Amino acid sequence: QKEVEQNSGPLSVPEGAIASLNCTYSDRVSQSFFWYRQYSGKSPELIMSIYSNGDKEDGRFTAQLNKASQYVSLLIRDSQPSDSATYLCAVNMDTDKLIFGTGTRLQVFP
C-alpha cells in the first residue's frame, strides 16, 4: 500500500530556532511533493511544492527532496509562535490524487 509517513510529534522548538520536519514515502514513482500547514479546525494551506531533487527555498521555508532515499523535509527558519500548527506532507504518486501523511504537530514557544 502506498504510504506517506511522518512523525506525529509534537515537535517543540523555541522562537527563532530552526524547525525540521521530515517525511518518507513508499512509492518510487512519486512525482510531486507538497507541504501543507493546517491550523486546528481549518483546511490545509499550501506552503511549498517540490518535484526535483535538492533544495527549494521560499522566504523562511526550505523544502528538501531526496528521491533516492524517498525522503522530503521542510525547514522553517526563525520559527515564530504563529508557525505553531500541524504540517502535512502530501505526495502525488501515479495519479493526480494526493496521499497525505498524518502530519507533524509543531509547537513554537516564546
Added chain:
Amino acid sequence: EPEVTQTPSHQVTQMGQEVILRCVPISNHLYFYWYRQILGQKVEFLVSFYNNEISEKSEIFDDQFSVERPDGSNFTLKIRSTKLEDSAMYFCASSVGRLNPAGYTFGSGTRLTVV
C-alpha cells in the same frame, strides 16, 4: 486571492438522511476533488472530477457517494444515506491542471456531524 468556497460550514444530520455538500471551485480551474478528514486522522482522498466525469475514486467513495457539477460553477458531493462513520470534515479542492506542481487550493471545509 481566488478562493474555493464551501457551504455549509457545519451540517448536522440524522443517520440515514441524505446530505449535499456544496463547493464553488476557482473559476479557471479544471480539476475538482473531494477529500475528507475524520477528527484526529489524516486527510483522505475521496474522488477527482474532470471534464464532467469522475477520473478517479477511492475505496471510501462507494455507492452511497456521488458527485455532480450541475451548472458549470458548483461542484457537489452527495451522501445518500449517512452513517455515523461519515462524520468528518469534508474538503473540496480545485486545481488548474493535473499533477500541477502548484498543488491544489482547498476550500475551508464542511464539518459533517451524523447523529
